[in-house]
Amino acid sequence: MAAEIVLDASVAAKLFFLEAGSEAARALALSEARLIAPDLLWIEMASIAARRVRIDGLDEARAGRAVSALDEIVAEFQPMAGLAERAFTLSARHGVSAYDAAYLALAEQRKTVVVTADARLVAKARTAGLGAHVRLLEDGDRP
Numbered sequence: 001m002a003a004e005i006v007l008d009a010s011v012a013a014k015l016f017f018l019e020a021g022s023e024a025a026r027a028l029a030l031s032e033a034r035l036i037a038p039d040l041l042w043i044e045m046a047s048i049a050a051r052r053v054r055i056d057g058l059d060e061a062r063a064g065r066a067v068s069a070l071d072e073i074v075a076e077f078q079p080m081a082g083l084a085e086r087a088f089t090l091s092a093r094h095g096v097s098a099y100d101a102a103y104l105a106l107a108e109q110r111k112t113v114v115v116t117a118d119a120r121l122v123a124k125a126r127t128a129g130l131g132a133h134v135r136l137l138e139d140g141d142r143p
Contacts, residue, residue, distance in 0.1 A: 003032070003033050003034065003112065004033070004034045004035075004036050004110055004112045005028070005033040005034070005035055005036070005112060005113060005114075005115055006035075006036055006037060006038075006103050006106050006107045006110070006112060006113065006114035006115065007028075007035045007036070007037045007041070007073070007074060007114075007115060008037070008041075008100070008103045008114050008115065008116040008117075008118070008121075009041055009044035009045060009048060009099075010116050010117035010118050010137075011025050011028065011115050011116060011117055011137050012025075012037070012041060012044075012045055012070065012073070012074075013045070013048045013066070014026075014117065014137075015029055015066075015073060016045075016049075016065070016066035016069070017048075017052060017058075017066065021117050021137055021138070024137050024138060025117075025137060028115060028137065029073055034075045034076070035073060035074050035075055036074065036075060036076045036077075036078060036106065036110065036112075037074050037076075037077055037078070037103070037106070038077070038078050038079075038080055038083055038102040038103060038105075038106050039077040039078065039079055039080055040080055040099060040102050041070060041074065041077065042067065042070060042077070044099065045066055045067045045070055046067050048066070049063040049064060049066045049067050050063070078106050078109075080102060082109075083102050083105040083106055083109070084102075086101075086105035086108065086109070087101035087102040087104075087105045088101070089101075090104055090105060090128070090130075093128070094124055094125075094127070094128035094130075095124060096121060096124050096125070096128075100116075100118070100121050103116070104121075104125060104130055104133060104134065107133040107134065108130065108133050112133070113132075113133055113134060113135045114133060114134050114135070115135050115136075115137050116134065116135070116136060116137065117136070117137045118136075119136060121134065122134050122135070122136045
């Protein structure tokens with residue numbers, strides 16, 4: 001079975017909207033890795049897509065496809081009910097948002113890494129002793 005990797009919203013957005021890091025995000029999606037995510041990703045992508053419509057003037061139908069196509073990229077969505085307590089603890093103790101903590105909690109639970117484009121999250125996770133569960137997506141990065 002292919003290795004599991006937790007996909008966070010910052011990387012998922014790069015799959016659907018052309019921006020720095022999009023090539024590396026596509027390489028990750030096309031790799032042998034089995035991408036998983038907390039079901040929170042649906043709402044985070046809806047928020048990102050709506051912001052692209054309001055602020056960037058992106059066509060609403062095109063932006064909406066970024067949300068509806070998530071299940072073509074993500075092999076498994078983990079219900080938040082099984083992650084919320086650990087996400088709370090990580091957030092309260094280490095100053096990461098509860099949203100980011102949900103991705104870290106899933107990576108920790110599944111003994112894998114969350115791939116993110118958020119360097120601040122990586123730094124906070126490392127400070128919290130969770131560096132083994134987080135990796136920064138970089139241009140040219142391959143799983």
